[in-house]
Amino acid sequence: MKYSTKLSDAIHILIYIIINSGKPITSDQIAESIRTNPGCVRQIMTLLKKQGIIKSVVGQPRPSLAKNVSEITLLDIYNAVEKDKAFLHLDMQTNRECIVGIHIQSTLQNYYDKIQNAAEKEMQEITLQEIMNSFYEKTVN
Amino acid sequence: MKYSTKLSDAIHILIYIIINSGKPITSDQIAESIRTNPGCVRQIMTLLKKQGIIKSVVGQPRPSLAKNVSEITLLDIYNAVEKDKAFLHLDMQTNRECIVGIHIQSTLQNYYDKIQNAAEKEMQEITLQEIMNSFYEKTVN
DNA sequence: CCTCGCTGTAAAAAATATAGTGACAGCATA
DNA sequence: TATGCTGTCACTATATTTTTTACAGCGAGG
Numbered sequence: 001m002k003y004s005t006k007l008s009d010a011i012h013i014l015i016y017i018i019i020n021s022g023k024p025i026t027s028d029q030i031a032e033s034i035r036t037n038p039g040c041v042r043q044i045m046t047l048l049k050k051q052g053i054i055k056s057v058v059g060q061p062r063p064s065l066a067k068n069v070s071e072i073t074l075l076d077i078y079n080a081v082e083k084d085k086a087f088l089h090l091d092m093q094t095n096r097e098c099i100v101g102i103h104i105q106s107t108l109q110n111y112y113d114k115i116q117n118a119a120e121k122e123m124q125e126i127t128l129q130e131i132m133n134s135f136y137e138k139t140v141n
Numbered sequence: 142m143k144y145s146t147k148l149s150d151a152i153h154i155l156i157y158i159i160i161n162s163g164k165p166i167t168s169d170q171i172a173e174s175i176r177t178n179p180g181c182v183r184q185i186m187t188l189l190k191k192q193g194i195i196k197s198v199v200g201q202p203r204p205s206l207a208k209n210v211s212e213i214t215l216l217d218i219y220n221a222v223e224k225d226k227a228f229l230h231l232d233m234q235t236n237r238e239c240i241v242g243i244h245i246q247s248t249l250q251n252y253y254d255k256i257q258n259a260a261e262k263e264m265q266e267i268t269l270q271e272i273m274n275s276f277y278e279k280t281v282n
Numbered sequence: 283c284c285t286c287g288c289t290g291t292a293a294a295a296a297a298t299a300t301a302g303t304g305a306c307a308g309c310a311t312a
Numbered sequence: 313t314a315t316g317c318t319g320t321c322a323c324t325a326t327a328t329t330t331t332t333t334a335c336a337g338c339g340a341g342g
Contacts, residue, residue, distance in 0.1 A: 003230040003300090003327085003328085004230065004299085004300065004301085005230055005231065005232035005300095005301085006300085006301090007229060008229075008230070008231050008232040008245075008246065008249055009232050011245065011249060012232070012235065012241060012242075012245050015241055015245055016241050019240070019241065024317095026316085026317065026318090027317080027318075028317090032236060032239070033235065033236050033239040033241050033242050034232065034235055034236070034242070035234050035235055035236050035242070036301080036302070037302065037303065037304090038317095038318095039302075039303065039304075039305095039319095039320090040301070040302060040303085042318065042319065042320080043301095043319090043320085045318090045319090046318095046319065046320075049319095056318075056319090057309085057310080057318080058308070058309050058310080058317080058318050058319065059308075059309040059310040059311080059316075059317050059318055059319095060309085060310060060311085060317070060318080061316080061317060061318080063318095074252065074256075087228045087260065088148060088149075089144040089145065089146055089149070090146065090149050091146035091149040091150050091153070091175065093176050094153065094174065094175055094176055095173060095174050095175070095176050098173070098174040099160070099280060100153060100156055100157050100160065100174050101153075101174050101175070101176070103276055103279040103280055104149075104152065104153050104156055104276060105149065106279065107272065107275045107276045107279055108149055108152060108272070110275065111215065111267050111272065111275075114263055114267070115215075115260050115263045115264055115267075116260075118259045118260055118262065118263035119228065119256050119257075119259055119260040119263075121259065122255055122256045122259035122260075123256055126252050126255070126256075131248060131249070131252065134248045134251065134252075135244055135245060135248045138244040138247065138248055139240060139244055144298095144299080144329095145329070145330080146330090147329090147330085167287085167288065167289090168288080168289075169288090177330085177331075178331070178332065178333090179288095179289095180290095180291090180331075180332065180333075180334090181330070181331060181332080183289065183290065183291085184290090184291085184330095184331095186289090186290090187289095187290065187291075190290095197289075197290095198289085198338085198339080199288080199289050199290065199337070199338050199339080200287080200288050200289055200290095200337080200338040200339045200340080201288070201289080201338085201339065201340085202287080202288060202289085204289095283342100284341105284342090285340105285341090285342090286339105286340090286341090286342105287338105287339095287340090288337105288338085288339085288340105289336105289337085289338080289339100290335105290336090290337085290338100291334100291335090291336090292333105292334090292335095293332105293333090293334090294331105294332080294333075294334100295330100295331080295332065295333085296329100296330080296331070296332080297328105297329085297330075297331080298327100298328095298329090298330100299326105299327095299328095299329100300325100300326085300327085300328105301324100301325085301326075301327095302323105302324080302325070302326085303322100303323080303324070303325085304321105304322095304323085304324095305320100305321090305322090305323105306319105306320090306321090307318105307319090307320090308317105308318090308319090309316105309317085309318080309319100310315100310316090310317085310318100311314105311315085311316090311317100312313100312314090312315085312316105
């Protein structure tokens with residue numbers, strides 16, 4: 001596969017919505033900003049909508065945030081678009097007749113969980129509010 | 142691509158080497174335990190060797206650890222086999238003519254780094270010694 | 283000195299998650 | 313009623329890894 005940029009694109013979409021709130025916002029416009037096509041944008045937006053991060057009405061080009069920016073974390077967005085995908089993956093096809101093959105993968109799961117939790121804890125502490133602030137700082141300079 | 146299981150397989154190899162130290166260990170044997178082929182095992186072992194995690198001599202089926210198990214961390218192994226691959230990836234093809242496109246990705250890099258650091262810190266605290274202990278516990282039960 | 287088994291390595295092939303594309307039914311607005 | 317947009321699905325293309333295959337070269341043993 002190629003590297004997933006869904007999280008990056010989702011945040012791009014959210015910021016685009018925030019910045020242009022009030023004006024009509026079509027998936028075509030957003031697609032042009034991300035340099036992809038409208039169908040792709042709508043797919044990501046559908047995932048964000050399912051998680052209650054954004055709101056939208058069929059036929060109306062007026063998407064909006066469903067929560068306050070300070071209540072949306074990077075983890076919320078990640079889980080929405082990547083469906084809780086883990087960073088590390090076990091090899092599930094090892095030889096069950098070998099003592100190492102039997103036990104090693106279940107042993108590792110515990111440690112992989114710890115690593116995932118550490119990353120997710122960090123993601124949970126980063127809000128869209130914070131990202132917006134950093135973004136605005138950049139636009140000034 | 143499919144999910145990378147290189148880290149899991151690398152640890153599998155290391156434990157196999159530890160458990161069978163003293164006996165001859167061929168890449169064929171290890172490959173059978175992981176259920177892959179010898180070439181694949183040798184490629185991973187080459188990466189581990191480059192990082193000074195294992196030692197081996199051409200033509201001799203006697204690989205061994207190059208360090209003490211308590212000095213090898215999960216991060217060492219990860220960096221060896223995944224070459225410092227990041228968990229999250231920016232979308233580098235956004236539209237530079239759009240205010241969001243210009244700034245959003247560089248804004249995100251900072252946050253992605255934080256998340257990566259949190260995960261790596263956790264990985265650095267997990268040693269092969271610890272994994273071995275957990276593994277032995279499993280084999281008793 | 284020759285044979286055998288193994289490692290190290292590179293290049294080609296297969297696998298597969300993911301992005302990207304295209305199409306269309308249905309709602310809202312004017 | 314016509315137009316523009318969203319939501320959704322199925323299909324295709326793409327990127328990148330894993331896996332496979334092959335072979336040169338070293339070491340050990342007879």
